Amino acid sequence: MMRALVPVTVAVSFIVQAAIIVFGAEKAAAPQQPQVETLPDAPGKQLVEQVCATCHGVDLLVPSSRTATQWRDTMGAMKTAGAKASDEDWKTIVDYIMGNLAFLNLNKATVEDVRLVFGVPEKVAQAVVAARDKQGGFKTVDDLKQVPDLDQKRVDAIKARLTF
Numbered sequence: 001m002m003r004a005l006v007p008v009t010v011a012v013s014f015i016v017q018a019a020i021i022v023f024g025a026e027k028a029a030a031p032q033q034p035q036v037e038t039l040p041d042a043p044g045k046q047l048v049e050q051v052c053a054t055c056h057g058v059d060l061l062v063p064s065s066r067t068a069t070q071w072r073d074t075m076g077a078m079k080t081a082g083a084k085a086s087d088e089d090w091k092t093i094v095d096y097i098m099g100n101l102a103f104l105n106l107n108k109a110t111v112e113d114v115r116l117v118f119g120v121p122e123k124v125a126q127a128v129v130a131a132r133d134k135q136g137g138f139k140t141v142d143d144l145k146q147v148p149d150l151d152q153k154r155v156d157a158i159k160a161r162l163t164f
């Protein structure tokens with residue numbers, strides 16, 4: 001029995017080391033997740049700074065790669081925590097956060113999230129989702145740019161926050 005113990009210990013230590021090497025390599029090879037690094041200048045920024053900095057710095061908002069869904073949850077949590085703004089101001093804040101900070105998986109997005117993240121009228125958001133479903137999903141930003149009525153400059157401005 002005692003004689004068998006040494007090879008087993010060596011084998012276990014080898015497996016652990018191999019796991020560390022494999023795990024480490026995988027970590028190094030993981031693609032860099034893009035992030036929003038600062039609060040972009042856009043309508044609503046001042047209001048966000050005013051309302052959201054009552055309890056914590058706005059640095060909590062960035063850097064961020066939160067998705068529209070995650071932001072919706074966070075905004076709900078902030079309301080529960082006691083964040084206060086008029087309905088109109090809250091809408092401006094949500095528009096700012098979705099339009100400037102939120103990431104969106106285009107192939108899973110709802111019309112509402114496309115509307116908010118792209119900052120376009122509902123009709124245009126519906127056209128985006130209809131085109132996506134018709135072609136069985138977008139593969140690149142160029143597929144997206146084929147949608148009529150979609151402002152190409154806006155697509156370029158937000159493309160770092162779009163995933164497929």
Ligand code: HEC
Nearest residue numbers: 051052053054055056060061074077078081082083084093
């Ligand atoms: C009444 C106080 C209060 C206000 C106002 C407030 N927050 Fe927060 N916020 C908190 C607390 C407390 C936490 C830490 C606890 C937590 O993570 O849930 C937090 C955490 C966060 C986080 C990090 C959460 C995470 O899961 O990483 C984000 C992002 C955030 N707040 C965004 C906002 C935004 C956007 C606003 C403005 C609409 C805002 N907060 C206004 C209290 C507040």
